[in-house]
Amino acid sequence: MSFLFTEFAGWKEHINNENISLVQSVLNYEKDQRDVSESKVISKLMEAFSVMKDAVKTGLTEDTTSRSGMINNGGKQVAANNLTVLSKEFQMLIARTLSAKEVNSCMGRVVAAPTAGASGILPGVLVTLQEIHKLDDSKIIDGLLVAAGIALIIENKASLAGAVGGCQAETGSAAAMASGAIVYCLGGNVDQIFTAVAITIQCMLGLICDPVAGLVEVPCVVRNASAAAIANSSAQIALSNVSGVIPVDECIEAMAEIGESMETKYKETAQGGLAASATGQKIAKKVLIKDIDFLPNQDVNDLID
Secondary structure, eight states: OOOOOOOOHHHHHOOOOOTTHHHHHHHHHHHHHTTTTTHHHHHHHHHHHHHHHHHHHHHHHHOBTTSSSSOOOOOHHHHHOOOOSSOHHHHHHHHHHHHHHHHTTTOOOOSSSSGGTTTTTTHHHHHHHHHTTTHHHHHHHHHHHHHHHHHHHHHHHHSHHHHHHHHEEEEEEHHHHHHHHHHTTTTOOOHHHOOOOOOOHHHTTOOOBBBBGOSOOOHHHHHHHHHHHHHHHHHHHHHHTTTOOOOHHHHHHHHHHHHHHOOOGSSSSSSSSGGGSHHHHHHHHHTTTTTTTOOOOOOOOHHHH
């Protein structure tokens, strides 16, 4: 019987007892749960990664202006900027993550990984990782399987939904998935993978879900970019054998406890945080008026005049 992904400590014990890899354990789970062949699981993941790459490309080459006007080709702007803060690779990490999430905000095709609200993180991270380290698609697919195992445990121990646990549950979980995948793809061991997840969660604890006008645009898109950066920093720390101190299972339990304690207005209701700000309220009043047909190139500044 396959492992049911209830805790990280149990996952490690399972693969040690069965003498299998993290990747194989997730494959076994997927085969059992979906009653499909291993090749079918891999095929679906290849398709998913293809969609991720397409979302990145679309966001960097096509118009991504949302109906509200709050999202307006940010990924392309970052990619085209001649001023580089750290490196070209970091710049493109941010640009790709923004682009993929902007495609979601503009009703394009994305992979919910684990949710649509966090759909820019894994694409931005994995496409950049693959380019820098010249990784084969097969290695990335294995990384996605590890990421899936991470998500299953977070879902069991806490939540992946902003309406339940705040944005820590959405972008936090996606960043943890991405960080674990990075460490796996670069040859990290199980302890390093789990440390990367733990450190990422520590960095994302308490993040509220406060979408302006109730739309998954602001601050969701830029949070995807910051989460991608955190995923990479956590992976670098873990691969350097720096301890996360608090075990990964306890980090997820802390996320669950915080989510349970979080006020409802901070859980995707657009009643608190940035959504409740003066500008957020002005935008909401205009965006949510029924039967208003915004022009295709509506600018966000028009919404707050």
